[in-house]
Amino acid sequence: MNKAPANDSVGIVTPQRARFTEPLGFKCGAVIDEYELAYETYGTLNADRSNAVLVCHALNASHHVAGWYAEDPRNVGWWDNMIGPGKPVDTNRFYVIGVNNIGGCHGSTGPCSVNPKTGKPWGGSFPVVTVEDWVAAQARLAERLGIERFAAVMGGSLGAMQALQWTISYPEKLRHSIVIACAPNLSAQNIAFNEVARQAILTDPDFHGGDYYDHGVKPHRGLRVARMVGHITYLSDDEMAVKFGRQLKNGKLSYSFETEFQIESYLRYQADKFAEYFDANTYLRITKALDYFDPAFEHGGSLTRALAGVRSAFLVVSFTTDWRFSPERSREIVKALLDNRARVSYAEIDAPHGHDAFLLDDERYHRLIAAYFDRIAAEAVR
Amino acid sequence: MRNGNGTAAHRPDFAAIAGWIRLQSSVLDLGCGDGSLLKYLTETRRITGYGVEIDDASVLACVKNGVRVVQSDLERGLSGFEDGSFDYVVLSQTLQAMKNSEIIIREMLRVGREGIVTFPNFGYWKNRLEVLRGRMPVSENLPFEWFNTPNVRLCTVADFERFCAERGIRIVERKVLTRGQPVTVMPNLLGALAVYHFGNGVKRS
Numbered sequence: 001m002n003k004a005p006a007n008d009s010v011g012i013v014t015p016q017r018a019r020f021t022e023p024l025g026f027k028c029g030a031v032i033d034e035y036e037l038a039y040e041t042y043g044t045l046n047a048d049r050s051n052a053v054l055v056c057h058a059l060n061a062s063h064h065v066a067g068w069y070a071e072d073p074r075n076v077g078w079w080d081n082m083i084g085p086g087k088p089v090d091t092n093r094f095y096v097i098g099v100n101n102i103g104g105c106h107g108s109t110g111p112c113s114v115n116p117k118t119g120k121p122w123g124g125s126f127p128v129v130t131v132e133d134w135v136a137a138q139a140r141l142a143e144r145l146g147i148e149r150f151a152a153v154m155g156g157s158l159g160a161m162q163a164l165q166w167t168i169s170y171p172e173k174l175r176h177s178i179v180i181a182c183a184p185n186l187s188a189q190n191i192a193f194n195e196v197a198r199q200a201i202l203t204d205p206d207f208h209g210g211d212y213y214d215h216g217v218k219p220h221r222g223l224r225v226a227r228m229v230g231h232i233t234y235l236s237d238d239e240m241a242v243k244f245g246r247q248l249k250n251g252k253l254s255y256s257f258e259t260e261f262q263i264e265s266y267l268r269y270q271a272d273k274f275a276e277y278f279d280a281n282t283y284l285r286i287t288k289a290l291d292y293f294d295p296a297f298e299h300g301g302s303l304t305r306a307l308a309g310v311r312s313a314f315l316v317v318s319f320t321t322d323w324r325f326s327p328e329r330s331r332e333i334v335k336a337l338l339d340n341r342a343r344v345s346y347a348e349i350d351a352p353h354g355h356d357a358f359l360l361d362d363e364r365y366h367r368l369i370a371a372y373f374d375r376i377a378a379e380a381v382r
Numbered sequence: 383m384r385n386g387n388g389t390a391a392h393r394p395d396f397a398a399i400a401g402w403i404r405l406q407s408s409v410l411d412l413g414c415g416d417g418s419l420l421k422y423l424t425e426t427r428r429i430t431g432y433g434v435e436i437d438d439a440s441v442l443a444c445v446k447n448g449v450r451v452v453q454s455d456l457e458r459g460l461s462g463f464e465d466g467s468f469d470y471v472v473l474s475q476t477l478q479a480m481k482n483s484e485i486i487i488r489e490m491l492r493v494g495r496e497g498i499v500t501f502p503n504f505g506y507w508k509n510r511l512e513v514l515r516g517r518m519p520v521s522e523n524l525p526f527e528w529f530n531t532p533n534v535r536l537c538t539v540a541d542f543e544r545f546c547a548e549r550g551i552r553i554v555e556r557k558v559l560t561r562g563q564p565v566t567v568m569p570n571l572l573g574a575l576a577v578y579h580f581g582n583g584v585k586r587s
Contacts, residue, residue, distance in 0.1 A: 315445075334452060335462045341408070341430060346452045347441050364438050371445045 010042040010084045010091050013067035013077070015107060018144050024102070024137060027292075030127035034116065037141050038107025039063045039099040042083065043091035045146070051377075052147045053089060053096045054138060054174075055079065056155035056162035059230065059286050060278060062106035065098030066091070081361050088369040093377045094151065102137045103129040103285045111281030112213060122281075124210025129285050131158075131293045135165045139173065151376050154178035156358035157325065158286070161293045164333065168295055171311040176376055178369070180317045181358040183329035184303050184336070185294035190324065193233055194287040197226035201280045210281050219280045224271035226283055231270050236321040236354030303336035313343035315372045317365065319357040320350045345372075394562035395474060395500040396422050398577045402498060402555060403427045407469035410494060412456055412486070413476030415440050417449030424449075434460075457482050460489040468494045477501045479532040487551070491582050496554065500577045503558065505538030505570040522561075523574050539570040542578065550583035 021034045040063050045052060055065045057078070066077035066084050083089045083096050100108040103126060111126040127133075142150065153174045155163045160182035167177045186194070201207060204222030208215050235243075240263060247262040259265045299305035314337055318330035327348050337344040349365045351357040357365070396419055403409060406428050411420050414433025417440075423429045433451040435441050444451035454462060457480060460471075471494030473486065478501050480486055490497040502523035503509075512519035518528040526533065537545070539558060546553055558565045558573030565573040 331454075331462050335464075338432065338452070338462070339464055339467070343450060344432075344452075345441075345445055345450050346454075347438075347445075348453045350438070364442070368442055368445060371442055375445065375448055 008084055008086050009076070009080055010067040012070045013040050013042065013064070014069075015040050015063060017107065018141055020137075020140055020144075022140070024133070024140075026127040026133045027130040028128045032109070032127065035102060035109035035137070036107075036113075037099055037102065037109075037137060038104075039097060039141060040065060040067075040077075041095065041097050041145075042066050043093070043095045045095040049147055050149070050151060051094050052142075052145075052150050053094045054142065054150050054153045054166075055083065055089075055096060055098045056134075056138070056153065056159035057098065057101065058155065058157040058159045059290075060274065060283075061159075062104065063098040063100040063108075064106070065096065078359065081359075082366070082369065088366045089154070089373055090370075090377075094373070097141075097145065097147075099138055099141055101129070101134040103127070103134075103282060103289075105279035105282040110279065111210065111285070112279050121211075121213040123213055124281065126210075126281060126285070128288050130289050131161050131165045132169060134289070135162055135169050138162070138166075139170055142173070148173065150174040150176075152176040152178055152373070154180070156180040157182065157355065158290055158293075161290075165293075165295070167310040167312050167314070168306065171309050174312045175379070176315065176372075177310075177312045178315045178317075178372070179330075179333060181319055181322055181325050181330075181355055182316070182333060183325040184296060184332050186291055187329075190233075191291050193229055194291055197229050197287055198284055200225035200229070201284055204280075207280065210284075212280070218275070220275045223275045223278065223280045223283060224268075226280075227271045227274040227278075228267045231267060233324045234354060234356045236323065236352060238321065239353050242352075303332060304339040307333075307336045307340055307342065310337070310340065310342050314345070315369075316344060316346045317358075317368065318346075318348050319353070319355070319365075320348060321352055322355045322357060324355040393418070393475075394559050395575060395577050397562075398557045398559065399423070399472060399474065399498055399500070400426050402579045403429060403470060406430075408467075410434065410463065410468040410471045412460075412471065412473045412490070413479075414444065414449070414451060416443035417447045417451060419472065419474055420449045421447055456480060456486055459485060460493050463493040465492055466495060470494055470496050470498055472498045474498075474500045475502070478536050479534060481534060483535045484545075484549075487545075487549075491551070491580075496579065496581045498577070498579050499542075500575060501537065501542070502533075503539050503570065503573050503576045504536040505540060506560070506574045507571050508574070510571075521574070539573060539576050542576065546578075546580060551580050552583045553578060553580050555579040 017036050019036050023031050023033045025031045061078040064077045066080045068076045085092050100106040103110045111122045115122045153163045153166045160179040163177045163179050201222035204219035206217040207219040244263040249265050295306035296303040316330050316334050318327040334346040351362050409429045409431040411433045414435050420431040434454050436455045441453045471490040509519040557577040558569035560574040
């Protein structure tokens with residue numbers, strides 16, 4: 001997030017907001033009467049509105065996908081290396097939309113927004129969200145922007161789950177789904193990590209049942225631990241060994257509980273940074289959305305049946321060292337698509353960076369995405 | 383992973399393979415290279431096809447060519463594919479470069495209703511002559527030197543037919559080619575490239 005702005009970036013961007021007054025029903029049964037979505041767009045929508053690409057964000061990211069803010073040039077979008085002029089998703093050709101999901105904490109209506117009925121922040125009373133709910137809200141934004149059919153919906157990790165859900169919820173509304181570093185559902189181990197993160201937040205004395213805003217405090221300690229646990233799962237063992245190994249911060253052991261190893265220092269730094277800008281209620285809900293995602297569940301456990309109605313083409317990408325959502329999990333998705341004779345290509349990128357690889361510069365990965373988007377751009381559109 | 387002139391738009395075995403493929407059938411091409419064969423079959427036989435490739439550059443080439451490809455190691459079998467899910471499974475100029483030759487032939491007949499395999503015939507007279515001269519053959523169909531060849535399981539027409547007979551694999555049709563031309567007389571001696579169409583034993587398709 002602290003990279004210097006590059007001159008092939010989309011440059012200065014301005015976040016926008018869309019207000020919706022049509023009630024939104026959540027999968028959990030809750031309904032909210034009105035809400036706002038924060039979003040950004042890059043590039044230009046063409047005359048037949050066929051070049052729109054929706055980028056779905058993962059756990060801690062937002063609608064700020066590319067470019068930077070005039071008042072904060074160091075705040076570069078989280079996928080700026082992927083999206084921009086001449087980049088794999090070329091904004092000279094595509095109209096790219098980033099949206100902060102409902103329940104988020106970057107501008108869209110979420111737990112820290114004011115509930116108009118009470119005049120107080122939603123806090124603990126904000127509905128528990130699911131991937132399906134996010135996709136439903138994104139579809140309303142698409143409608144608002146006049147996009148009947150996306151050229152592509154793309155995302156990595158939890159963002160990829162949304163790109164996959166789009167093909168189930170709105171099969172006719174996208175031509176391509178780009179599913180990167182994904183899994184068709186969370187493993188018990190994945191859920192376990194999420195539960196540790198949630199328990200850290202829920203047991204923080206400053207949590208106050210999610211209504212900490214009223215108390216003028218934030219469950220910082222819990223959120224820090226949650227981020228540390230999460231962060232460990234995004235990196236590979238090898239990557240950590242190369243980056244930190246057993247390096248000591250001060251060159252010698254102090255036989256205390258101060259930060260001694262570099263990895264500890266790194267985790268604490270990441271945790272502090274995260275706890276400053278992220279909302280604990282949002283974090284709780286996003287981890288639940290991850291846990292609940294399981295398209296096969298309503299089809300007797302058959303992902304093949306869950307994906308029987310898809311119409312789009314797919315590019316599925318995994319990374320060899322991703323142990324959080326391993327290549328095997330992506331292959332489950334590919335197999336279910338093959339069973340349905342869907343148009344799918346699958347690439348397994350040999351990268352050392354673990355789950356985080358989907359965010360990083362990697363020549364093979366970026367060339368592949370670029371080639372796929374070249375094909376999308378070249379397609380004749382009905 | 384495909385050998386020789388795998389990136390050429392049309393190789394001699396392409397037309398031979400296409401001749402056996404029914405219109406609008408489904409084809410899985412193992413070791414599909416840049417997707418040339420699938421592209422050719424899509425244009426000539428209107429197939430629905432997928433390729434399997436391990437090589438990054440080839441996977442990228444497939445995407446550029448608009449060919450559906452699944453990046454996977456054939457040596458690990460075809461566990462990502464359902465039984466009987468394709469009309470044809472093709473292994474073109476790749477068999478000789480695989481360690482688990484026997485397993486892949488079985489996998490082809492599990493996933494496909496029929497299999498098509500092509501390989502350089504090591505029994506071709508030019509190869510025999512080279513060996514008689516005391517050298518490993520290097521030719522159009524075997525373009526590598528002994529020290530850099532990916533070919534680890536070279537066989538002859540006679541070897542492959544015995545292999546099939548011993549395993550109850552039914553050979554539906556055979557074409558043996560030299561410089562793209564069919565060879566009918568003494569194929570194991572005069573043929574450079576073997577192309578086989580085979581299926582599970584007993585019932586005829």
